[in-house]
Amino acid sequence: MLHLSNLTMQYQGRDGGTVQVLNIPEFSLAAGEQVALIGESGQGKTTLLHLIAGILTPTSGKIELAGVILNNLSEAARDRFRAEKIGYIFQSFHLLPGFTAQENLELGIMFAGRGGGPARAKGLLQQVGLAERLHFYPRELSAGQQQRVGIARALANQPVLVLADEPTSALDAGNRETALQLMIDLCREQNAALLVVTHDRAVAARFPRVVELKDINQL
Ligand SMILES: Nc1ncnc2c1ncn2[C@@H]1O[C@H](COP(=O)(O)OP(=O)(O)O)[C@@H](O)[C@H]1O
Numbered sequence: 657m658l659h660l661s662n663l664t665m666q667y668q669g670r671d672g673g674t675v676q677v678l679n680i681p682e683f684s685l686a687a688g689e690q691v692a693l694i695g696e697s698g699q700g701k702t703t704l705l706h707l708i709a710g711i712l713t714p715t716s717g718k719i720e721l722a723g724v725i726l727n728n729l730s731e732a733a734r735d736r737f738r739a740e741k742i743g744y745i746f747q748s749f750h751l752l753p754g755f756t757a758q759e760n761l762e763l764g765i766m767f768a769g770r771g772g773g774p775a776r777a778k779g780l781l782q783q784v785g786l787a788e789r790l791h792f793y794p795r796e797l798s799a800g801q802q803q804r805v806g807i808a809r810a811l812a813n814q815p816v817l818v819l820a821d822e823p824t825s826a827l828d829a830g831n832r833e834t835a836l837q838l839m840i841d842l843c844r845e846q847n848a849a850l851l852v853v854t855h856d857r858a859v860a861a862r863f864p865r866v867v868e869l870k871d872i873n874q875l
């Protein structure tokens with residue numbers, strides 16, 4: 657379902673040289689698979705998720721997702737593909753501050769060109785326990801509630817893949833457990849694959865497959 661081959665990423669260094677962050681000969685995820693990718697800070701976890709989401713373009717190599725080779729798409733087509741196929745959960749939630757919880761989901765559904773937004777948004781917010789908070793703005797929600805909106809939003813377009821970048825680092829222990837369980841259960845229910853990157857071994861231990869970034873990254 658997701659297949660990376662000979663993927664490399666270099667950034668421009670300050671001295672005009674380049675810094676190689678990733679060199680991944682091969683990495684795959686099956687449809688519906690749930691995987692934790694573990695790595696220390698600075699090892700390239702966020703870079704890898706941005707590459708898979710088509711937010712960044714690799715220096716070389718191939719990214720294939722749901723039968724489409726991302727490298728071959730124009731930037732506009734990649735934006736569209738991301739909106740339709742990928743859900744993204746951020747460490748710091750990244751909700752749109754001027755919009756309510758329900759509107760945050762509806763906007764994502766509209767951007768993917770789909771109808772039925774209000775009903776689907778409500779249904780998902782209900783599933784994450786926010787039926788009473790549909791019309792609250794992000795600033796009126798606790799951190800745990802904001803991340804539950806983030807999780808619902810990630811699933812709004814029935815993605816084939818959900819990417820989560822340290823999704824529980826900004827939460828306390830109780831909210832961390834709730835958020836993790838919701839991600840795991842909702843992705844399973846909707847048959848979305850789930851790739852969670854984390855530096856937290858307790859989080860990784862909740863997943864059937866745990867991959868160490870340093871084991872797939874041949875720098
Ligand atoms: N835009 C950029 N320009 C130059 N170097 C970058 C840029 N973004 C990230 N890096 C470097 O790439 C490495 C990996 O960063 P990142 O993917 O954010 O790691 P992680 O998410 O594992 O903490 C770090 O050394 C970081 O400094």
Ligand SMILES: [Mg+2]
Pocket residue numbers: 701702703821
């Ligand atoms: Mg990071």
